[in-house]
Amino acid sequence: MASRPAAPSVLMTVEPPGSMWPHVDTLVRELSALGVEVTVAALTPLRPGQRIEYAAIPGVELIACPVPAATPAEHLANRTRIADWLLAVEEMLNPDVIHLTGYLHAGLPWCCKVLAAGHPGSGASYGRLDADQRRACRAAFQYGLKGADLVVTPTDTMMAALTRHFGIMPGRVIRDGRDPTRYTPATKEPVILSVGAQRDDATRRSGLELAAPRLPWPVVVAGEQLDSHGRPLKLEGVSSLGRVHVSQMIPWFNRASLYVALTAEEAGTWLPEAALAGCALVLGDTAALRETWSGAALFIAPGDPEALVGGMRTLLADRRLREAMGVAARRRALRHPARAMAEAYLAAYRDLIAARAPNQFAEEKQG
Numbered sequence: 001m002a003s004r005p006a007a008p009s010v011l012m013t014v015e016p017p018g019s020m021w022p023h024v025d026t027l028v029r030e031l032s033a034l035g036v037e038v039t040v041a042a043l044t045p046l047r048p049g050q051r052i053e054y055a056a057i058p059g060v061e062l063i064a065c066p067v068p069a070a071t072p073a074e075h076l077a078n079r080t081r082i083a084d085w086l087l088a089v090e091e092m093l094n095p096d097v098i099h100l101t102g103y104l105h106a107g108l109p110w111c112c113k114v115l116a117a118g119h120p121g122s123g124a125s126y127g128r129l130d131a132d133q134r135r136a137c138r139a140a141f142q143y144g145l146k147g148a149d150l151v152v153t154p155t156d157t158m159m160a161a162l163t164r165h166f167g168i169m170p171g172r173v174i175r176d177g178r179d180p181t182r183y184t185p186a187t188k189e190p191v192i193l194s195v196g197a198q199r200d201d202a203t204r205r206s207g208l209e210l211a212a213p214r215l216p217w218p219v220v221v222a223g224e225q226l227d228s229h230g231r232p233l234k235l236e237g238v239s240s241l242g243r244v245h246v247s248q249m250i251p252w253f254n255r256a257s258l259y260v261a262l263t264a265e266e267a268g269t270w271l272p273e274a275a276l277a278g279c280a281l282v283l284g285d286t287a288a289l290r291e292t293w294s295g296a297a298l299f300i301a302p303g304d305p306e307a308l309v310g311g312m313r314t315l316l317a318d319r320r321l322r323e324a325m326g327v328a329a330r331r332r333a334l335r336h337p338a339r340a341m342a343e344a345y346l347a348a349y350r351d352l353i354a355a356r357a358p359n360q361f362a363e364e365k366q367g
Helices: 021-033 050-055 072-077 079-093 124-128 131-147 156-166 207-214 246-255 271-276 287-293 305-317 319-334 338-366
Strands: 009-014 037-042 060-064 097-100 113-117 150-153 189-195 219-222 239-242 256-261 280-284 298-300
Touching: 009 021, 009 079, 021 037, 021 060, 021 246, 021 338, 037 079, 050 060, 072 079, 072 131, 097 338, 113 131, 113 338, 131 156, 150 156, 150 338, 156 287, 189 246, 207 219, 207 305, 219 246, 246 256, 246 271, 256 271, 256 305, 256 319, 271 280, 271 287, 271 319, 280 287, 280 305, 280 319, 287 319, 298 305, 305 319
Parallel strands: 009 037, 009 097, 037 060, 097 113, 113 150, 189 219, 189 256, 219 239, 256 280, 280 298
Antiparallel strands: none
C-alpha cells in the first residue's frame, strides 16, 4: 500500500483589518491535528496573550510583522516594508506553501507556490480608501491574483466575481467551516449581536445604528470601529464591545437571539459561529450570502432601514419563529465542518507541491 505523503509546512498570513482571525484560528487548529506545520504571520496587531495561546497548538507558531497595520490604508501605505518582511520570513523558513488570506501580496517574487484565499469582506474593507488608493489596490489585486498558483474562495459567487472583475481563471471553492463543539445553543437572551465594522463613512450612521433606537432589545456590536485612517469611531445607539478575540465571543454568540450582518465586511468570517450557536440570522440581501444561507436567514435589502426595523421587530415578537430560524441556521452551518475545510486546504497544498516538483527536479538536475 502506498504511503501517505508527509504533511507540508505552510506560511499563512492574517491581513488587515484582522477580520480573518476566526477563520485562521479554526483552520490552524484543524491543520495541526492533520500534522501540518503552520507559521502564522500576523500583519495586523496582536492582542495580549495571543502568542502564548498559539504556542500551545502543536506545530503552530505565531509571528508578528514589525510594521503591523490596523487598517487597509495603513496596509497599503506600508506595503513595501511588509512585503520585504514576508519575503525574508519565507527565505528563513523555506515553507512548502504560502497561504495568503488576501490578495495584496500574491504577486511578490515568492520562491514557493502561492495559494491566495479570498473571503467575505477581504476586499470590501478596501472600498473605504480614497480613489487613488483604490486604484493602487485594484492594480495590486489584479497582478497578484494572476500571479497566484491557486485562488480559493468560500463561495461560487465570489469566485465568479473575481473571474469577472479581474480576469482570473476559476480556482477552487472551499467552504468556510467551524468546530460545532465550541458553540452550544443555550437559553437565548433578548440580545441582538453584530460583529465587525459598521460604517463606510465616519460621519454617516450605519443601518444598524439607525434601527437600534426603534427596537425593544439592546444591540451589541463587537469589533474595532475605525475610520479609513485608523482613528476610533464611536457608534450611536448600540453597545460596543470593542476588539474581542474569538474565544471571548463564544459566550456572546451562545446568548444572542439575533445576529445581524448587512454587508460583506460585517459578515466577515463570523457567520458560521453565529449559526452554530443557534442565532436567528438577519443578513444583507447579497448573492454571496444567499448562496450559503438561503432558506436559513432573513434577508434585508441593503440601505433599507425601514425593512430592517420591520424584519427584526417581526422576529423579536415571535419566539417560535426565532427559534426555528436559529435551528435552520445551525443545520446549515453543520453542513460545512471545520475538519472538511482543513482537509480541502491540505489537498490544495499537496496539489501545489506536486505541480512544483517537476520544475524543481529539473533545476536540480541542471545544477
